[in-house]
Amino acid sequence: MKSRAYLLASVLLLVTAALASHKNKKLAEPKTFAEKEEIAVEMKKIARQLDVRCEYCHSDAERGLKEGDYTLLTREGEYSHETMFPISEKYKVECSYCHSGNDFTAAGERSHRDMKFMRKYKREKRKTLTCGSCHVPGEAGAEFQKFTAFAKRSGYR
Numbered sequence: 001m002k003s004r005a006y007l008l009a010s011v012l013l014l015v016t017a018a019l020a021s022h023k024n025k026k027l028a029e030p031k032t033f034a035e036k037e038e039i040a041v042e043m044k045k046i047a048r049q050l051d052v053r054c055e056y057c058h059s060d061a062e063r064g065l066k067e068g069d070y071t072l073l074t075r076e077g078e079y080s081h082e083t084m085f086p087i088s089e090k091y092k093v094e095c096s097y098c099h100s101g102n103d104f105t106a107a108g109e110r111s112h113r114d115m116k117f118m119r120k121y122k123r124e125k126r127k128t129l130t131c132g133s134c135h136v137p138g139e140a141g142a143e144f145q146k147f148t149a150f151a152k153r154s155g156y157r
């Protein structure tokens with residue numbers, strides 16, 4: 001468990017650094033090839049967990065790591081950046097906790113159901129829920145098993 005948590009922390013550190021550079025794209029120095037190679041090691045693990053190629057998220061990946069601009073993201077890349085990386089970071093899980101290639105794991109199915117509920121709630125009650133409206137981040141391994149008062153009150157199962 002410990003080493004898995006450590007691995008995730010280091011992935012997220014790299015990704016957070018990447019995200020910071022994305023936000024300040026105009027100001028930040030472009031990554032050196034060595035820096036890109038280091039990030040690519042972690043990215044390969046993510047790509048394997050989802051069973052996709054770099055091109056799935058990076059629209060300029062065809063030109064290769066040396067020439068390509070990996071700050072250019074596809075729709076799926078943006079979604080990963082905005083939604084998926086933050087969930088993984090907050091709840092200390094890797095992509096493979098929910099994704100098994102093209103399929104969802106049991107946890108992924110459950111998350112999917114909860115996301116649909118969140119969309120429905122927004123439509124009907126005009127209120128935006130987040131995962132944190134119901135789940136309290138905890139130890140790796142028990143990430144989604146602590147609940148807020150709202151979760152109990154909502155009666156949602």
Ligand code: HEC
Pocket residue numbers: 015018019020021022023030031035036037039040043044046047050052053054055056057058065069070071073076077078080081
């Ligand atoms: C599921 C989506 C996804 C896949 C697949 C993926 N990446 Fe990424 N990658 C991202 C996101 C999101 C970032 C953060 C980009 C940002 O916002 O700065 C990133 C950042 C990077 C960066 C740093 C970019 C920079 O210059 O700041 C490199 C290099 C990179 N990825 C390489 C790869 C390689 C190589 C592969 C294939 C082995 C790959 N990625 C697969 C989503 C993905």
Ligand code: HEC
Pocket residue numbers: 046050076077079080084085087088093094095096097098099107108109111112113115
């Ligand atoms: C807690 C569960 C969970 C984790 C962890 C998770 N995902 Fe997801 N992911 C989902 C669910 C559920 C969906 C479907 C979302 C929807 O219906 O809006 C999804 C959708 C996506 C999509 C969009 C797919 C499409 O067809 O548009 C991408 C890309 C993705 N995830 C990448 C990632 C990456 C990369 C990671 C790891 C950094 C990750 N996910 C971690 C549950 C998860």
Ligand code: HEC
Pocket residue numbers: 087107108110111114115117118129130131132133134135144145151154156157
């Ligand atoms: C309205 C409340 C609510 C929201 C919002 C919500 N969940 Fe849940 N979630 C639940 C409930 C209730 C359970 C089921 C707990 C049980 O009975 O085991 C659950 C279970 C889960 C589980 C299974 C945990 C396990 O160990 O089996 C995962 C994973 C999960 N949710 C992920 C998410 C993610 C990711 C989000 C945000 C995208 C989210 N949930 C948003 C209420 C919510």
